[in-house]
Amino acid sequence: MATPTRRPLMAGNWKMNLNHREANLVIQKLAASLNEKQLTDVETVVLPPYTDLRTVQTLVDGDKLMIGYGAQDLSPHKGGAYTGEISAALLTALGCTYVVVGHSERRTYHNEDDALVNAKVKAALANELIPIVCVGEGLDIREQEGQVAYVRDQLDGSLAGLTAEQLTKVVVAYEPVWAIGTGKTATPENAQEVCGAIRERLAEVHGQETADQVRVLYGGSVKAANIAAIMAQPDVDGALVGGASLDAEEFAQICRFPEHIAR
Numbered sequence: 001m002a003t004p005t006r007r008p009l010m011a012g013n014w015k016m017n018l019n020h021r022e023a024n025l026v027i028q029k030l031a032a033s034l035n036e037k038q039l040t041d042v043e044t045v046v047l048p049p050y051t052d053l054r055t056v057q058t059l060v061d062g063d064k065l066m067i068g069y070g071a072q073d074l075s076p077h078k079g080g081a082y083t084g085e086i087s088a089a090l091l092t093a094l095g096c097t098y099v100v101v102g103h104s105e106r107r108t109y110h111n112e113d114d115a116l117v118n119a120k121v122k123a124a125l126a127n128e129l130i131p132i133v134c135v136g137e138g139l140d141i142r143e144q145e146g147q148v149a150y151v152r153d154q155l156d157g158s159l160a161g162l163t164a165e166q167l168t169k170v171v172v173a174y175e176p177v178w179a180i181g182t183g184k185t186a187t188p189e190n191a192q193e194v195c196g197a198i199r200e201r202l203a204e205v206h207g208q209e210t211a212d213q214v215r216v217l218y219g220g221s222v223k224a225a226n227i228a229a230i231m232a233q234p235d236v237d238g239a240l241v242g243g244a245s246l247d248a249e250e251f252a253q254i255c256r257f258p259e260h261i262a263r
């Protein structure tokens with residue numbers, strides 16, 4: 001079989017940081033730091049707080065920037081009396097392409113389980129949004145070496161009932177909870193072990209050809225200094241970057257990772 005071509009994806013999850021004025025500056029710096037070839041070779045996406053999305057849309061549309069954007073969560077509901085929630089349709093109306101679903105911070109602080117994550121994935125897909133579905137084990141499970149079984153279960157629950165065609169539109173992000181915001185990056189081998197197991201599981205359910213089209217990201221203390229080694233792994237197709245994406249120059253360096261490999 002031909003080697004699958006999966007376009008690398010770097011997605012910056014800003015979490016609850018940067019107001020709309022700060023977002024404006026970061027986007028402009030990011031756009032100035034990446035040329036057309038770099039933005040073609042590596043898909044570059046930002047995931048700001050909801051309150052920044054209109055500002056990001058205006059900048060991206062106005063200057064025709066090759067930067068994608070999306071949200072960090074969505075409601076599983078279509079619309080109506082759900083105070084405080086944001087639907088997939090509201091996000092697509094703002095030009096969003098991506099939405100993070102099931103981030104460990106939402107699973108932990110908002111008790112999101114696989115069934116809710118699954119409903120959100122389906123709401124995103126029904127509205128042409130690409131869900132970035134997060135999975136990853138905590139430290140207790142890693143210490144017992146249970147990460148592969150744990151992540152396979154999370155994956156089964158989060159992606160239950162999807163057709164193979166729907167699956168090709170999904171991005172999976174492996175984010176070991178113990179590596180998020182801690183400065184403890186998983187080794188490239190740790191990342192490959194679980195990202196490889198994710199692709200294997202997707203192949204078991206939907207066939208190898210479908211699994212080969214799905215992009216699998218690694219997330220957890222990714223920086224310019226470690227991105228090249230992570231991207232050298234065969235089943236890692238990009239990164240979901242937290243802290244380091246708040247600094248436009250650092251995130252641009254991450255998006256320029258092929259240069260680090262060439263060095």
Ligand SMILES: O=C(CO)COP(=O)(O)O
Pocket residue numbers: 013103175179180181182183219220221222240241242243244
């Ligand atoms: O949670 C993350 C991205 O979604 C990772 O965060 P850090 O890159 O800050 O560790």
